[in-house]
Amino acid sequence: MNDSPTYPTLGLGADEVLTTTRAVRRRLDLTRPVPRELIQEAVKVATQAPTGRNQQQWDFVFVDDPETKAKAADIWRAGLMAGAPDEHDSAPLPTRMSFASAEWGRIRGSLGHLVQHLHEVPVLMIPVVRVARREELDSVRGQAHSWGSVIPAAWSFMLAARERGLGTAWTVAHLTYEREMADLLGLPFERTVQVALTPIAYTIGTDFKPGPRADDANFSHWNRW
Incomplete structure (x- = not known):
């Protein structure tokens, strides 16, 4: 990147940015406006993320109009109340975190805070992600190609946001009502697929730490599962 950021950055090292970019919910500053120019700086970083065949078939839709935000938040809340498809499946959800743990209790509490204040x-x-037709995502390969472009870009945006004192969180509850959100935002439903909804705000403090995770040795498999 040749252009220096216009806004101050935290000066974090690469590993620190990667290990302290948290899902921020309680510590979002709801009173401080976020300049569009600052967000565009993070978008500029995101454009350098890996993208399948260099097709760059992703876009970010930003919403800062209060009325539109309120309606989008209502759609998200409705999706949250509908529950995730996994919750209705008889098979147990694969996870390394116990839903009886104190950590999950904190996550649930912070999610409740976001429910009240998302708007x-x-x-x-x-x-x-842009698609020629939604059937492209019917195969695992099609999904991998599409998600493998938009998700790295979104994560790069979130990392760049962290370096600029902004907090983000990856949420997907509104996708139960993806068409309703598409109608609200004027998205062509058959040619676009929404991936998430991410709140963006300055954080209350910037002293985020690495989160609790399973031992890294448990994630590595050599030659066989």
Whole structure:
């Protein structure tokens, strides 16, 4: 990147950015506006993320209009109340975290905070992948190609946001009502697929630490499962 950031950055090292970019919910500053120019700096970083065949078939839709945010937040809440498809499956959800743990209790509490205040967050972002037709995602390969472009870009945006003192969180509850969100935002439903909804705000403090995770040795498999 040749252009220096216009806004101050935290000066974090690469490993620190990668290990302290948390899902921020309680510590989003709901009172401080986020300049569009600052968000565009993070988008500039995101454009350098890996993208399948260099097709760059992703977009970010940002929402800062209060009325539109309120309606988008209502759609998200409705999706959250509907529950995730996994919750209705008889098979147990694969996880390394116990849902009886104190950590999950904290996550649930912070999610409750977001439910109450999502419409007050300065900016909402909906990452979108462009498709010729939705059937492209019917195969694992098609999904991998599409998600493998938009998700790295979104994560790069979130890392760049962290370096600039902004907090983000990856949420997907509204996708139960993806068509309703598409109608609200004027998205062509058959040619775009929404991936998430991400709140964006300055954080209350910047002293985030690495989160609790399973031992890294448990994630590595050599030659066989």
